[in-house]
Amino acid sequence: MECINAKYVSQKISKTRWRPISYSSLQQPEIFATGSWDNEDNKISIWSVGTNGGSGLEDELEGDPQLLCEHKHDGDVLDLQFLDQDRIVTASSSGAVTIFRHHQNTQAMSISQHWARAHRYPCNNAPCTGVVCSSPEIVTVGEDGGIIVFRADHEGVIRVIENADSSTIHAVTYLRTTEILTVNSIGQLKLWDFRQQSNSPSQILSLSGDRVPLHCVDRHPNQQHIVATGGQDGMLCVWDVRQGNAPFSLMEAHSAEMWEVHFHPTNPDHLFTCSEDGSLLHWETSSHSDMPSFLQGGRNSSIISRSAMAPAGGNQSLISAWLSGDSSKGHLETTHMLPSQTLSVNSLDVLGQYLVCGTDGEAIFVNRQVPV
Amino acid sequence: MEEVDVEPAVTNIPAVGDKKHMGFAWGPGDILVYETLYQPPGPSGSVFPFIHEVRKDEDIYSPILRKLFNESHHIFVGLQTIKEDLPSKSKKPQFVSISKNYRSVIRACMEELQQVAISTNDAQVATQYGNQVSILLAIELIWNLCEVLFIDAAPAGSLLLHLLDWVRLHKADVYEKAREVLHSENPAEHPDYWDVVVSYVLQGKLEEVRQMLVKQATQQPAARGMYNLMDTLLSKMPYYNPGGTQTLTEFDVKWRHWHDEVDRCVQDNSFASNQHLELICKILLGSEDTLLQCKDLLSNWYHFLVTRLLFGHPTVKPTELHYFAQSSINMFLDSRTAPEPLDSILLAAFEFDIHQVIKDCSIALNNWWFVAHLTDLLDHCKLLQSHNLHFGSNLREFLLLEYASGLFTHHSLWQLAVDYFDHCPEFGRVYLELQIERVPLETERKALKVLRICEQRQMSEQVRSVCKIMAMRALRNNRLGSALSWSIRAKDAAFATLISEKFLQDYCARGTFSDLDLIDNLGPSMLLSDRLTFLGKYREFHKLYGEKRFTEAAKLLLSLMTAKIAPRSFWMTLLTDALPLLEQKEAIFSAEQTYELMFCLGELTSSLNTAAPGTDRSMQEEDLEVTKVELLRLALARNLAMAIVKEGTVDT
Incomplete structure (x- = not known):
């Protein structure tokens, strides 16, 4: 645990995101953004963990996050994404969608685009719960069950699907460039194809019967048909959107709401989840069972998992480790990544060997040696 | 009273x-x-x-002090999980280390406040932070003393060593001064040189004193003998080593020998030619008058007390402390100045009157953070058992409840308070129940967090209340799907009925269902209320009909009426839905089923006729109704004929 830095920041953190890095340069991530919630004045803040950046005070611990700049944010920050190197899109509980620009030379922030009341009810604001972007396109979802498409350079709205969902949409992710996937509070995944003009989903997948609300979704970075979701009961579900409408496997992960799930962007055999129960889990699956895992060896790991389905047809040569089935044979390892703590871990982001997460205990944890 | x-x-x-x-x-x-x-x-x-x-309490709104609340919450939760059944011997080091954790959090907070106070340009902010720093300093001072006296409960011998550390920690400005002197060009000539040396002596840091004196001695070769003598005295002063094999009596004998030696030097006037060395020698002898001359360097009575003990009574027992403390305070403060709150708190601690300490702190400080955490820790050390309050449960719980209630009024720190309430066995739950319902719920995310807190504690009443708030809000915003989801989560049958009613009205008005994704996936939650069951089943009928599974659809439709699942007001709609089925080329309803349908229609018309006279329904509407009934009767009759013929025909 010695490579974990904790910093108390006097605000409950709802989202943490690394600034993207270009993979061509062998650069380590250095800058991350956080958003706060449930404060009288919420903020979006930019931090640096770089050794050369920041103020370079002598007595500061190496790797301790340094605040670079912050900006007031109207309402809770419910989601936050980097649009590119210096623009950040936020989703607010006031229903607004805002693009902030981070001026890296002067270390200042300004609002470069603002759509007030993007999500709304007839006579009220509706919280905007999720945002996903692939520059310049931005897709947001909200408690009003609507899906809105923006372009960063357009003031207007490109497309609105009103009442796309009868319940709250909690999260959204891109499946392909024209397809998105949303998860809602009655346990459904819905695929939307923007090439079609119809305002109904092209496919609906759901957990049979239980109607357990889903809170987060992430797509496998290389294999676009593999999707991981997490829900209210803390279960991790892995889905193959090509096959059937039920999850491929269900794994018990947390004892309360799973707030975020992320595949490692460059090493997708690793997956990370965080939860209301105050834990952050690192999942590792290895496609070759005889390969020694670096995670084995007396660490505080708990393996509670089961496979809901038999392995899919074995004649596919390239089959993801997440779909290769039988997790009970020890292919899947889970590790707790945080020292015991009781308050919710609301968000996490992982990039390279760096992981950042934020909690309701008003702390940010940065781990700079994630074993991937 | x-x-x-x-x-x-x-x-x-x-x-x-x-x-x-x-x-x-x-x-x-x-x-x-x-x-x-x-x-x-x-x-x-x-x-x-x-x-x-x-x-x-303003402090709760200070962004820096928030870190104190958050970090100490973590330590507090850790303390509560220490097992009750461990032998007390192995628990004590744990309690001491927890106490040290609390103190280091205070220190970290204090340092940050100090930095901000220095760097700010706003004089008002600077004084405000300065005040907070001095409060935290006092808190840490008291806590540290309580740790030494109550939690660590050091026996004679090591007690003094702990007290010495306590004074050294809180009189750290000597090191600043010493560094300044040592970094000057000629330390021995520095105006503060002797102040530093004497301060070191008063704190018992004799090694440092010897190093300092060497600098002076090299400058005065004539007085070398005198400096050598002082060096010997200083190096020979015995210290008690709690880990060693030496017993306290042996140490006492050794110490008395050394004391006599110092005494001889004073009697001989060995240092008469150098006033500074003579002063040091008299301090080593423990002369109270000499110590009082150094008031400025001691700066407070408890430093005086500890120095007095160090050179006069190094084997002081805990029980004797209060005597020395009282006399020190009398000697040190002149009779005109009244003791400040801090003085009386420390004095109470030296008297081992824990309750007085807590009481005085509660009065002097403006928030409950300190007393609540300290009392909790002392209670875990089993030091507060005998005391009961006339109100509430016990002192620990009372203070924790007050502290947590304060946190709960904060718009953001309320989540911390939950764990404090959890560890108040008697009234914690009631407090939590009352407070949790009053948390404003701006978003579903927050509502889910509140719900999780309630559900983990089986607070079903509060779960219902939160869900109802959210369902009502969704309903007001015309989000029937969300509203239904919330009432299903709350298992609120009445509300589910209300919303199902709305869905059906919507259907009657528009002819299509909204929120199909929800209604199609009700699953077992459909059974929550009769009306919801009907809604789900009715939608199922439409689905079957859409899939052209007419026989099953017909059976379902009929059962909705015969099993009295459908409300009477909806029967006409159901019968109208049956019309296209009756009009099919093939008989779908059997003869028996048709009889039942006819019975239903009969019941409906008779009830309409008895209830209807005098109602102000428009003629047009009435006409429509009559035509509908006529049509139905015709269709039923035709279908019956078809069914009888079909059933009467023998299949070959």
Whole structure:
């Protein structure tokens, strides 16, 4: 645990995101953004963990996050994404969608685009719960069950699907460039194809019967048909959107709401989840069972998992480790990544060997040696 | 009624005018004050429609102190999980280390406040932070002393060593000064040189004193003998080593030998030619008059006390402390200056009167953070058992409840308070139940967090209340799907019925269902209320019909009426739905089923006829109704004929 830095920041953190890095340069991530919630004045803040950046005070611990700049944010920050190197899109509980620009030379922030009341009810604001972007396109979802498409350079709205969902949409992710996937509070995944003009989903997948609300979704970075979701009961579900409408496997992960799930962007055999129960889990699956895992060896790991389905047809040569089935044979390892703590871990982001997460205990944890 | 210990301080509320008649309401951490309509006789001013919120505790809103609350929450939770059944011997080091954790959090907070106070340009902010720093300093001082006396409970011998560390930690400005002197060009000539040396002596840092004196000795070769003698005295002073094999008596004998040696030097006037060395020698002898001469360097009575013990009574027992403390305070403070609150708190600690310490701290400090955490820790050390309050449960719980209630009034720190309530066995739950319902729910995310707190504690009443709030809000925003989901989660049958009713009305008005994704996936939750069951089943009928599975659809439709699942008001719609099925080329309803349908229609028309006379339904509507019934009768009759023929035909 010695490579974990904790910093108390006097605000409950709802989202943490690394600034993207270009993979061509062998650069380590250095800058991350956080958003706060449930404060009288919420903020979006930019931090640096770089050794050369920041103020370079002598007595500061190496790797301790340094605040670079912050900006007031109207309402809770419910989601936050980097649009590119210096623009950040936020989703607010006031229903607004805002693009902030981070001026890296002067270390200042300004609002470069603002759509007030993007999500709304007839006579009220509706919280905007999720945002996903692939520059310049931005897709947001909200408690009003609507899906809105923006372009960063357009003031207007490109497309609105009103009442796309009868319940709250909690999260959204891109499946392909024209397809998105949303998860809602009655346990459904819905695929939307923007090439079609119809305002109904092209496919609906759901957990049979239980109607357990889903809170987060992430797509496998290389294999676009593999999707991981997490829900209210803390279960991790892995889905193959090509096959059937039920999850491929269900794994018990947390004892309360799973707030975020992320595949490692460059090493997708690793997956990370965080939860209301105050834990952050690192999942590792290895496609070759005889390969020694670096995670084995007396660490505080708990393996509670089961496979809901038999392995899919074995004649596919390239089959993801997440779909290769039988997790009970020890292919899947889970590790707790945080020292015991009781308050919710609301968000996490992982990039390279760096992981950042934020909690309701008003702390940010940065781990700079994630074993991937 | 008990007497008050101190007169409560008067706080003026700005913006509240004179001669106004004020009303107020107590909150957990603050008071609401408002002007009443009552007009006192005499010239009356206008009534201002303002409500003032008077906060007792400002610290909770300080961004830096928030870190203190958050970090200490973590330590608090860790403390509660220490197993009860461990032998007390193995617990003590744990308690001491927890106490040290608390103190290091205070220190970290203090340092940050200090930095901000220095770097700010705003004088008001600087003084505000400066005040907070001095409060934290005092808190840490008291906590540290309590740790030494109560938690660590060091026996004679090591007690003094701990007290010495305590004084050294809180009189750290000597090191600053020493560094300044040592970094100057000629330390021995520095104006503060002797102050530093004497301060070191007073703190018992004799190694440092010897190093300092060497610098002086090299400059005065003539006095070398005298300096050598002092060096010997200093190096020979015995220290008790708690880990060693030496017993306390052996140490005492050794110490007395050394003391006699110092005494001889004083008698011989060995240092008469150098006033500084003579002063040091007299301090080593433990002369109280000499110590009092160094008042400025000691700066407070407890430093005086510890130095006095160090050179006069190094084997002081815990039980003797209060005597020395009392006499030190008398000697050190002149009779005119009254002891400050801090003095009496420390004195109470030296007297081992824990309750007095807690009581005085509660009065002197403006928030409950310190007393709540300290009391909790002392309670875990089993030091507070004998005491019971006339109210509430016990002292620990009372203070924790007060502290947590204060946190709960904060818009953001309320989540911390939950764990504090959890560890108050008697009233914690009641407090939590009352407070949790009053958390404003701006988003579903927050509602889910509140719900999780309630569900983990089986607080079903609060779960219902939260879900109902969210369902009502969704309903107001015309989000029937969300509203239904919330009422299903709350298992609120009445509300589910209400929303199902709305869905059906919508259907009647528009002819299509909204929110199909939800209704199609009700699953077992459909059974929550009759109306919801009907909604789900009715939608199932439409689905079957859409899939052209007519026989199954017909069976379902009929059962909806015969099993009395469908409300009577909806029967006409159901019968109308049956029309296209009756009109099919093939008989779908069997003869028996048709009889049942006819029975249903008959029941419906008769009830309509008895209830309807005199109602102001328009002629047109009535006509429509009559035509519908006629049509139905015709269709039923035809279908019956078809069914009888079909059933009568023998399949070959």
